[in-house]
Amino acid sequence: MARRVLQILGRRRGGLAAALMTVLMAQAPAQAEPKLERVVLVSRHGVRAPTASLAALEARTGRPWPAFPAEPGELTAHGAEALSRMGAYLRSVYAKAELLPETGCPAVNAVQVWADGAANRTRRSGQILADAIVPGCGLVARHGPVGALDPVFDSGRVCPLDPAEALAAIQRRTLGGVAVTDKPSEKAIAALKRILGPAACKAAPLACLEGPSTLTAEPAGPKIDGPLALAATVSENLLLEYVEGLPADQVAWGEGSPETLAVLLAAHRRAADLLRRTPEIAQFRGVTLLRMLADLLTGEAPRGLGVPPLGASARLVVLAGHDTTLSTLSGALGLGWSLPGQPDPTAPGATLAFEVWRHPETGMRTIRIRFFAQTLDQLRSARALGPSDPPVSLPLTIGICPARDGGCDLEVFATKVRAALPPVCVR
Numbered sequence: 001m002a003r004r005v006l007q008i009l010g011r012r013r014g015g016l017a018a019a020l021m022t023v024l025m026a027q028a029p030a031q032a033e034p035k036l037e038r039v040v041l042v043s044r045h046g047v048r049a050p051t052a053s054l055a056a057l058e059a060r061t062g063r064p065w066p067a068f069p070a071e072p073g074e075l076t077a078h079g080a081e082a083l084s085r086m087g088a089y090l091r092s093v094y095a096k097a098e099l100l101p102e103t104g105c106p107a108v109n110a111v112q113v114w115a116d117g118a119a120n121r122t123r124r125s126g127q128i129l130a131d132a133i134v135p136g137c138g139l140v141a142r143h144g145p146v147g148a149l150d151p152v153f154d155s156g157r158v159c160p161l162d163p164a165e166a167l168a169a170i171q172r173r174t175l176g177g178v179a180v181t182d183k184p185s186e187k188a189i190a191a192l193k194r195i196l197g198p199a200a201c202k203a204a205p206l207a208c209l210e211g212p213s214t215l216t217a218e219p220a221g222p223k224i225d226g227p228l229a230l231a232a233t234v235s236e237n238l239l240l241e242y243v244e245g246l247p248a249d250q251v252a253w254g255e256g257s258p259e260t261l262a263v264l265l266a267a268h269r270r271a272a273d274l275l276r277r278t279p280e281i282a283q284f285r286g287v288t289l290l291r292m293l294a295d296l297l298t299g300e301a302p303r304g305l306g307v308p309p310l311g312a313s314a315r316l317v318v319l320a321g322h323d324t325t326l327s328t329l330s331g332a333l334g335l336g337w338s339l340p341g342q343p344d345p346t347a348p349g350a351t352l353a354f355e356v357w358r359h360p361e362t363g364m365r366t367i368r369i370r371f372f373a374q375t376l377d378q379l380r381s382a383r384a385l386g387p388s389d390p391p392v393s394l395p396l397t398i399g400i401c402p403a404r405d406g407g408c409d410l411e412v413f414a415t416k417v418r419a420a421l422p423p424v425c426v427r
Contacts, residue, residue, distance in 0.1 A: 032359075032360040032361050033360075034357040034358060034359050034360070034366065035098070035357065035358050035360060036094070036097040036098065036099050036355060036356070036357055037315070037356045037357065037358045037365065038099075038296075038297060038299065038314075038315055038316075038355075038356040039094060039099060039315070039316050039317075039353060039354065039355050039356070040293060040296050040297060040316075040317045040318075040319065040353075040354040041090065041129075041316070041317070041318045041319065041351050041352070041353050041354075042289075042319045042321060042325060042326065042329060042351065042352045042354070043086075043125070043129060043318065043319070043320055043321065043349065043350070043351040043352075044321065044322055044323050044325065044326055044346055044347070044348055044349060044350050044351075045075060045079075045083070045119075045121045045122045045124075045125035045320060045321070045322065045348065045349075046075050046076075046079035046080055046082055046083030046121070046125050046128065046348050046349055047075070047076055047078060047079025047082060047083075047240060047243050047244055047348040047349075047379065048070065048073055048074060048075050048076065048079060048121050048240065048348070049068035049069075049070040049071065049072055049073060049074055049076060049240070049244075050065075050068065050072060050073075050237045050240060051072055051073040052072060052233075052237075053072055054067065054068075057234075057237065059204060060204060060206050060207070060230060060233075060234075061196060061200055061204060061206070061207050061230075061234060062196065062199065062200030062201065062202070062203030062204035062207040063196060063200050063203075063207075063253060065237075066241065066246055066250040068240075068244065069244075073119065073120075073121060074120060074121055075120070075121040075124050075125060076244055078244055078245055078382055079243075079244070079348060080124065080125075080128055081382040082243070082348070082349060082374065082378070082379050082382040083125055083128050083129065083132075083348070083349045084128050084131070084132045085132075085374075085378075085382060085383065085384055085385050086132075086349040086351065086372070086374060086385065086391065087128060087129040087131070087132025087133050088132045088133075088135075088384070088385070089372075089385040089386070089390065089391060090129075090132075090133060090351065090353075090372065091132060091133045091134070091135075092386070094133075094316065099315055099316060100133070100134070100316065105134060105136070105137035106134060106137070106315070106316075109311050109313055109314060110313070110314060110315045110316065111130075111133065111134050111139060111314065111315070111316045111317075111318075112142075112310050112311065112314045112316075112317050112318070113126050113127075113129060113130040113139065113140075113141035113142065113317075113318040113319075113320065114126070114141070114142055114143065114152065114308045114310060114317070114318070114319050114320070115127070115141050115142070115143040115319075115320035115321075116143065116144075116150050116152070116153040116320065116321050116322065116325075117143035117144035117145055117146050117147070117148060117150055118144075118147060118148060118149060118150055118153070119322075122143075122153075122320050122321060122322065123141070123143050123146070123320075125320045126141030126142075126143065126318070126320035127140070127141040129141070129318050129320060130318070133316070133318065141318075141320065142308065142309075144308070150306065151288040151306030151307075152288050152289050152292065152306065152307065152308060152319065152321075153289070153319075153321045153322065153324075153325050154285060154324070155284065155285055155286060155287045155288040155289070155306075155425065156221060156281075156284050156285035157220070158288075158306065158425075159284060159287060159422065159424065159425035160221070160284065161221075161280060161281060161284040161422075163217040163218060163219060163221065163222070164217055165280070166217065166221055166222050166278075166280065166281050166284075167215060167216070167217040167222050169278050169279075169280040169281060170215060170222055170274050170275070170278050170281070171215065173274065173278060174215070174274065177214075177215050180212070180213040180214060180215055180224065180226075180228060180274070181213050181227075181228050181270060182270055184266035184269075184270065185228055185231070185266050185267045185269075185270035185271075187263060187266060188231055188235060188263055188264050188265070188266040188267035188270075189209055189227045189228065189231045189267060191260065191263045191264055192209065192230075192231050192234060192235065192264055192267070193208075193209040193227075195252060195253065195255050195260075196209070206230050207230075209227040209230065209231065210227070211226055211227065212226055213225065213226035213227050213228035213229065214226055215274075221275070221281070222274075222275060222281070223275075224271055224274065224275065228267055228270065228271055229271065231264070231267035231268075232267045232268045232270070232271035232272070233268075234264075235261075235264040235265050235266075235267050235268045236265075236268045236344070238251065238252045238256055238261060238264060239261055239264075239265060239268075239343075239344055239347075239376075240348075241256060242256050242258075242261060242376060242380060243347070243348060243376060243379035243380050244380075245380050245381070245382070252264075258343075258376050258377075261343055261376070262343040265343040265344055266343075268344070269343075269344075269345065272323070272327050272346070273327075276324055276327035276328055276331060277327050277328075277330050277331035278331060279331050279332060279334075281331065282327070282328045282329075282330070282331030282332040283331075283332050283420055283421065283422055284422055284425065285324075285328050286325075286328040286329060286331075286332045287304075287421050287422060287425040287426070288304055288306050288307060289319075289325070289328070289329070290329075290332055290333075290417050290420070290421060291303065291304045291307075291417075291418065291421055291426070292304065292307050292308075292310075293354060293417065294413075294414040294417040294418050295307075295312075296310065296312070296314070296317055297354055297356050297367060297410060297413075297414065298410060298411070298414050299312055300312050304426065304427065323344075323346035323347075323350075326345075326346040326350060326352055327346055329352060330345075332420065333369075333398060333399060333400050333417070334398065334399015334400045335352075335369065335371075335396050335397075335398065335399060336396075336397075336399070337371050337394055337396060339371075339373050339375075339392050339394070340375070340392060341375035341376060341377070341392065342373050342374070342375050342376055342392060343376070345373075347373050347374065347379065348374075348379060349373070349374055349379070350371070350372065350373040350374075351371070351372045351373070352369065352370075352371055353369065353370040353371070353372065354367060354369055355367065355368045355369070355370065356410055357407075364409065365409070365410040365411075366407045366408065366409060366410060367398070367401075367407065367408050367409075367410045367413045368395065368407045368408075369395070369396045369398055370393060370394065370395055370396065371392075371393070371394045371396055372391050372392065372393050373391055373392045374391045374392070375391070375392060378391060398413065400413075400416045400417070400420065401413045401416050
């Protein structure tokens, strides 16, 4: 009827018709925006001390290492503060999206946190995130038996892939196992060799960084030996020196600028890519986590071997794990990312966010995956994060479920995840 009236008026007074059309269009109901229904966050613990003792690091590199303000492998006070800043930022993101209340506490069991009980750094990180995401609410981060293997964070030792098959899977990506290094990691090895210098080489044969890097099959999984193995470990520990905030003259023996660290970290990225992100290995190592994700995101109680007692009613679930956890999900789901200002793709406090969005008009649910990480300087300063100084936030394309805008139909995603689980591991 309105259209007929406008047609009549249009023949009489074109200007009046245009004005009426503008008014009618303004009164038309706007298309409803999708609503955030549920989120699962998977985070790496905060900044820690190197897992090896300083004496062990010196024996491998021929150079003295500065003291860290924490025991080997333990979360530092600085790392706890930086992680708390990330948790507070995540709270602001999901309060704005109306998943969390702007003030006060969420409903009982609406937010749940599960941490890897195997390590103190992950147990502490889980509680730090709980306190930051729902401050003042007394939320307890739960975990399995202290010191025990939790299949959520490593199913590979509960349902291992045959060592020969795991090695073959990597070799299919490395020209038959010959090309263990790539050009960026070779450049990293050369840079580390220069930094360690001839004196270190004389003191510790490993520090010479000579010879080939090789892959071998071990009962616990494939192993890299040679220069790449040492460069991967050393570069990660030099990054920890920087983000812990150690004085500049102590970071990489005075040569740890962000630019140098970016070169060195290529060795760590290459080793992690081969050993953790190879899809066949990632599917075995992440089978419990993957199945649990599919259940939680579709609103079901988690099932399977070793799953934690998380309720289907939770709107926000936080899983406090390791860099290996993020790498495993990346390899199994076909995720990839590169972070401006952060050469470590699984840096301390980095978080994968699995978001379920419901379209009010159709009821269709879509999953989107985002990645959050602090830059090197944000971690080093442990400063507050906010709109004027946010962490890196990237939408990710889901390799196993490609779709426009990085989103994927939730049921399709869950079906593909479950179909990719190794049948021998599904009980």
